[in-house]
Amino acid sequence: MSIAIAMAVLVLGALVAARARICAAASLRGSHDLAARIDRLLPQTQCGRCLYAGCRPYAEAIARGEARINRCPPGGAATIARLAQMLGVEPMALDPLHGAEAPASVVIIDEEACIGCTKCIQACPVDAIIGAARQMHTVIAAECTGCELCVPPCPVDCIAVVPAPPSPRAWRWPAPIGVCA
Amino acid sequence: MSAVLRAFRGGVRVPRGKEALQGAGSRGVALPPLLIYPLQAHVGTPARTVVDVGQKVCRGELLAVPSSYVSQAIHAGTSGVIVEIGERAVIHPGGLRDTCVVLRADGEDRRLEPSPALDPARATPEALLARIAEAGIVGMGGAGFPSHVKLREGQTSAVRLLIINAVECEPYISCDDCLIRERAADVVLGARILKRALGASQCVIALEEDMQRAWDVLSSCDTAGTELVRVPAIYPAGSERQLIRMITGAEVPRHGLPIDAGVVMQNAATTVAVADAVVRGLPLTERLLTVAGAVQTPANLRARIGTPIAHLLDACGRSAIDARVIVGGPMMGTRLVDESAPVVKTTNCVLRLPAADGQAAMPCIRCGDCVEVCPAQLQPQALYEIARAGDWDGARDLHLFDCIECGACAYVCPSRLPLVHYYRHAKSEIDALETAQRRAAELRTRYEARLRRLAQRGGAAAEAEEPVEPDAAEPPAPAPDRAAMQAEIAAAIARAKARRGANTPAATGKDGNGTR
Numbered sequence: 203m204s205i206a207i208a209m210a211v212l213v214l215g216a217l218v219a220a221r222a223r224i225c226a227a228a229s230l231r232g233s234h235d236l237a238a239r240i241d242r243l244l245p246q247t248q249c250g251r252c253l254y255a256g257c258r259p260y261a262e263a264i265a266r267g268e269a270r271i272n273r274c275p276p277g278g279a280a281t282i283a284r285l286a287q288m289l290g291v292e293p294m295a296l297d298p299l300h301g302a303e304a305p306a307s308v309v310i311i312d313e314e315a316c317i318g319c320t321k322c323i324q325a326c327p328v329d330a331i332i333g334a335a336r337q338m339h340t341v342i343a344a345e346c347t348g349c350e351l352c353v354p355p356c357p358v359d360c361i362a363v364v365p366a367p368p369s370p371r372a373w374r375w376p377a378p379i380g381v382c383a
Numbered sequence: 384m385s386a387v388l389r390a391f392r393g394g395v396r397v398p399r400g401k402e403a404l405q406g407a408g409s410r411g412v413a414l415p416p417l418l419i420y421p422l423q424a425h426v427g428t429p430a431r432t433v434v435d436v437g438q439k440v441c442r443g444e445l446l447a448v449p450s451s452y453v454s455q456a457i458h459a460g461t462s463g464v465i466v467e468i469g470e471r472a473v474i475h476p477g478g479l480r481d482t483c484v485v486l487r488a489d490g491e492d493r494r495l496e497p498s499p500a501l502d503p504a505r506a507t508p509e510a511l512l513a514r515i516a517e518a519g520i521v522g523m524g525g526a527g528f529p530s531h532v533k534l535r536e537g538q539t540s541a542v543r544l545l546i547i548n549a550v551e552c553e554p555y556i557s558c559d560d561c562l563i564r565e566r567a568a569d570v571v572l573g574a575r576i577l578k579r580a581l582g583a584s585q586c587v588i589a590l591e592e593d594m595q596r597a598w599d600v601l602s603s604c605d606t607a608g609t610e611l612v613r614v615p616a617i618y619p620a621g622s623e624r625q626l627i628r629m630i631t632g633a634e635v636p637r638h639g640l641p642i643d644a645g646v647v648m649q650n651a652a653t654t655v656a657v658a659d660a661v662v663r664g665l666p667l668t669e670r671l672l673t674v675a676g677a678v679q680t681p682a683n684l685r686a687r688i689g690t691p692i693a694h695l696l697d698a699c700g701r702s703a704i705d706a707r708v709i710v711g712g713p714m715m716g717t718r719l720v721d722e723s724a725p726v727v728k729t730t731n732c733v734l735r736l737p738a739a740d741g742q743a744a745m746p747c748i749r750c751g752d753c754v755e756v757c758p759a760q761l762q763p764q765a766l767y768e769i770a771r772a773g774d775w776d777g778a779r780d781l782h783l784f785d786c787i788e789c790g791a792c793a794y795v796c797p798s799r800l801p802l803v804h805y806y807r808h809a810k811s812e813i814d815a816l817e818t819a820q821r822r823a824a825e826l827r828t829r830y831e832a833r834l835r836r837l838a839q840r841g842g843a844a845a846e847a848e849e850p851v852e853p854d855a856a857e858p859p860a861p862a863p864d865r866a867a868m869q870a871e872i873a874a875a876i877a878r879a880k881a882r883r884g885a886n887t888p889a890a891t892g893k894d895g896n897g898t899r
Contacts, residue, residue, distance in 0.1 A: 246826035
């Protein structure tokens, strides 16, 4: 009798342990998928204002439950709303600690002042700056995310942040003025 | 005389406003001092300039060439000198400016030697297509799709039918009617050329039932190989999908193009431009357009492309009433913000319409009139509610993108709701969202490629990926080996330090973000 009970306990224990291992693996994979899905909603500026190394690390932190969804100023309220919808949580205001939502910007290099040190090229997370050592550098405006990571390393302060130029193609119809009730 | 085709479902009968110009011929207009050519006045990528400021050009000389498969060539409309390449007012619903080439006329109006004429009956379809591309011809009925691209796509599909669209369903516009009355032979010739270039077996020229004179003139031409049809004067009968439906009975698939239904459609003015290009060797530099509404003498004007719209209004005389200027028809046109914007190849009408009476829109009463008239068989009132709520996914589910923005719904709305404005807003928000997602995907690819490259090079370089601390702004010791260079860099850094002391933090972008 006692042998039967012991057997039952052993079998059950083994089953529980196996299930736990399966669950752990699945949750790891699930969290990986979740991070990828979160990453797809982030603007990919790679600016690090969330204090993670880039959009993907921030997405992984959200997936692990370590970071809140309100740390991305370039994404702003729209990104927070989409993240909240996907994760099934309440939308929240952008954490001002990480910066404020602002219109899109790009950087330009004052090519006269550039000494060709390549420090900005090394800092650019999306390879949007071209140039070589002791040669003038310039920003490919179409690829610039406006992350501003190139600004601090510049030893001669020749990089300026400017609003992204308005484009007739990217123009959006404004919302119609409200209807009286 | 053939019977009028059966109408499509939906649509509205709108006042035509064309009576004043029904029998009148076209009028020339004096050359303006400046002709202005936006590089983007068509579907596709902006044209690439091939002239410099200060360069002298003749009429018909190339100003810009196509920058991609879907783009167009732009030619000078008169002789003169290029005085500017820069931002100018263009026809844009938001009043934004765009890059333009500006030509100052010298008054001599010298013309470049025309290209050699092609024999429309013998030239190969390839030669015809090349000529049409060289002449910078785009759809002149409003959309501005480069014609050679449409024809090339038509060649590679099973296109049987070519439709020449002379159905001007918008009120006031009568320039295609006038064009047919004056140049019917060229309409037929152009239709034959297009048919041959396409390899289509059939060609139909479609007119509206009330274009009697145009019908008579066309019927008196030798129209062998083409067929004339009349469609009811119901708005929007001239819309591509509705016209194909009436003529062939076939429906263009939801996300498809007319070529998927075996049809290519070209506008009547485009057809005449094709005839000019092929048998006369002339690029597209002039078009016929209607100027009507609150003007003293409404007219169909022969205007050089690039003419500022203010110049046309001056030529017709503005009536002394408070009016806004609309480019295109009153149903689908664009409100003009700056009258110095130029006529482009698609500009078929300039209207001065009395300013809106300021009556506010009222709430939707769910009368369903909009559903009755929608030619795309959508549910405008449901789309309105959902667009107003900002539910973009819901709007897509209700087939927002099948809306052709004809404005029939807003026309009949008893609450005067600006329905099309809501749909345009929703469409542009969805487009912007999708553009942002595509861009994010591209940026992710670049970022990941960079990480891989740095990983291959080793850990030292990878450190550059860490978020940069504000302290990194300290000028690091410069590395170059030669003393002269060191001195130069030291001087540059000293200058930067001096500037940094003088500048506000915001001006340089540093410290603008307190989180780093």
